[in-house]
Amino acid sequence: MGLFDRKPIAAADDGGHGMQRTLGVRDLVLLSIGAVIGAGIFSTLGTAAAGEVVDGVMVRQGAGPALVVSFALLGLVCGFAALCYAELAAMIPQAGSAYAYAYATLGELVAWIVGWALILEYAVGNIAVAISWSGYFVSLLSGFGITLPGWLTHGYWAVTASGDPAIRALLDTAPRVAGIPVLLNVPAFAIVVAITVLLLQGVKESARANAVMVAVKLAVLALFVGVGAMHINPANYTPFAPNGFTGIHQGAAIAFFAYIGFDAISTAGEETKDPQRNLPRGILLGLAVCTLIYIVVGAVATGLVPYQELRSSDPLARALQVAGLSTASWIVAAGAVVSMSAVLLVFQYGQPRIFYAMARDGLLPPFAARLHPRTRTPHITTVITGVFVSVGALLMNDAATYDLTNIGTLSAFAVVCLGVLVLRVREPERPRPFRVPFVWLVTLGGAAACVFVMRGLPASAWWAFFGWMTLGLACYAAYGYRHSTLRARAAAPSDS
Numbered sequence: 001m002g003l004f005d006r007k008p009i010a011a012a013d014d015g016g017h018g019m020q021r022t023l024g025v026r027d028l029v030l031l032s033i034g035a036v037i038g039a040g041i042f043s044t045l046g047t048a049a050a051g052e053v054v055d056g057v058m059v060r061q062g063a064g065p066a067l068v069v070s071f072a073l074l075g076l077v078c079g080f081a082a083l084c085y086a087e088l089a090a091m092i093p094q095a096g097s098a099y100a101y102a103y104a105t106l107g108e109l110v111a112w113i114v115g116w117a118l119i120l121e122y123a124v125g126n127i128a129v130a131i132s133w134s135g136y137f138v139s140l141l142s143g144f145g146i147t148l149p150g151w152l153t154h155g156y157w158a159v160t161a162s163g164d165p166a167i168r169a170l171l172d173t174a175p176r177v178a179g180i181p182v183l184l185n186v187p188a189f190a191i192v193v194a195i196t197v198l199l200l201q202g203v204k205e206s207a208r209a210n211a212v213m214v215a216v217k218l219a220v221l222a223l224f225v226g227v228g229a230m231h232i233n234p235a236n237y238t239p240f241a242p243n244g245f246t247g248i249h250q251g252a253a254i255a256f257f258a259y260i261g262f263d264a265i266s267t268a269g270e271e272t273k274d275p276q277r278n279l280p281r282g283i284l285l286g287l288a289v290c291t292l293i294y295i296v297v298g299a300v301a302t303g304l305v306p307y308q309e310l311r312s313s314d315p316l317a318r319a320l321q322v323a324g325l326s327t328a329s330w331i332v333a334a335g336a337v338v339s340m341s342a343v344l345l346v347f348q349y350g351q352p353r354i355f356y357a358m359a360r361d362g363l364l365p366p367f368a369a370r371l372h373p374r375t376r377t378p379h380i381t382t383v384i385t386g387v388f389v390s391v392g393a394l395l396m397n398d399a400a401t402y403d404l405t406n407i408g409t410l411s412a413f414a415v416v417c418l419g420v421l422v423l424r425v426r427e428p429e430r431p432r433p434f435r436v437p438f439v440w441l442v443t444l445g446g447a448a449a450c451v452f453v454m455r456g457l458p459a460s461a462w463w464a465f466f467g468w469m470t471l472g473l474a475c476y477a478a479y480g481y482r483h484s485t486l487r488a489r490a491a492a493p494s495d496s
Contacts, residue, residue, distance in 0.1 A: 032286025040258020046315025063251030080446025120408025196386030220335025253456030
């Protein structure tokens with residue numbers, strides 16, 4: 001068997017012992033909003049507009065008020081990818097998302113690479129979200145007069161990597177154990193543990209909690225738009241694109257983190273009712289709603305204050321604060337805590353299902369494919385993911401993880417686009433409940449657009465990505481290649 005042999009396309013069938021199909025279109029759209037509307041719009045929006053500054057030096061230009069163009073560009077890129085996801089999700093309603101699609105269209109090796117890239121999107125990206133959540137939570141507590149010690153809200157590597165003298169001073173003032181300063185982001189650790197416990201209760205319970213959090217975040221964003229629109233200063237829109245298309249391009253590369261998560265819906269393929277109909281609708285409708293929200297919020301934020309004022313970890317709350325709307329600013333900060341909790345929930349939901357699909361194919365150890373007898377969820381990998389993300393959030397710095405997450409996700413999107421085209425050529429007669437329109441334009445254009453956005457990421461992200469992929473290929477060579485279920489089936493006739 002070759003490295004690029006494909007897994008036959010078939011709905012997951014394990015004799016009725018798999019996951020429970022309980023999710024409808026409404027649940028899927030809410031999951032999409034829960035994943036997409038979160039850390040990106042509440043944190044990276046400001047950097048995308050004002051640019052990224054490191055040690056006082058501008059390293060990436062921002063889009064300025066043309067941030068709305070960056071969001072529209074990203075909506076187009078993700079729209080191409082979403083159409084491709086919709087076609088494959090309807091044909092292959094399994095839990096593995098882009099990994100399962102790559103296995104069926106481009107072969108085992110490419111599937112492994114995509115699965116490894118998805119770990120960047122879900123697990124590594126969630127570390128950044130948890131750390132960002134902690135920052136908003138600490139700010140929210142301060143509004144009640146509660147101040148946590150700095151050594152309990154900053155991880156060790158976050159402190160050592162910081163250029164802020166006040167934060168680096170924690171190295172000297174924090175308590176020590178065996179001479180090592182105790183620097184732990186306890187709120188980030190605690191929220192990941194809480195989300196993990198919630199996910200262990202079952203998918204329907206998790207979907208209900210997500211629906212409540214989505215309602216809160218939409219109400220908060222409506223408040224921001226409603227209040228902010230009444231205080232827009234048209235002069236703030238001039239110049240509209242201060243850094244030209246370079247700023248729009250680099251702003252889009254930064255803001256792409258805001259769009260990560262709409263594909264998480266496809267990991268629910270085996271828990272969706274009538275997946276051939278509901279998955280395409282959920283994916284496309286969810287992305288359309290989120291794109292519209294981003295454009296409206298971006299337009300209000302850049303009109304409310306000069307775009308340079310948005311460079312902060314809480315740009316929406318800061319915009320209201322600078323505009324003198326302190327009460328609304330506090331409400332938005334509180335909403336951000338709820339909003340990012342929903343992002344954590346959906347990302348923590350998606351990662352174990354990627355592991356589940358890979359383990360079912362023999363590429364990961366069998367324990368990763370076990371389901372809880374009552375909830376029918378991959379409980380072991382849910383716990384493993386929770387441990388990995390919570391410990392990472394406890395100690396790490398979030399800055400480097402954004403770009404690494406973006407490049408991993410964009411690479412997976414590009415593979416999905418190409419996979420649709422390959423399958424159209426190889427198996428044109430196969431039934432397709434949903435068909436990508438203008439398939440050559442959408443698939444090749446989508447893959448090229450993903451690469452174009454990736455080019456806006458810094459060289460450090462590319463080097464880290466290649467290092468991550470090298471480690472992944474080593475893991476595949478050491479375990480996945482030898483334990484592949486597809487490979488074992490291919491070898492069976494010759495052994496009999």
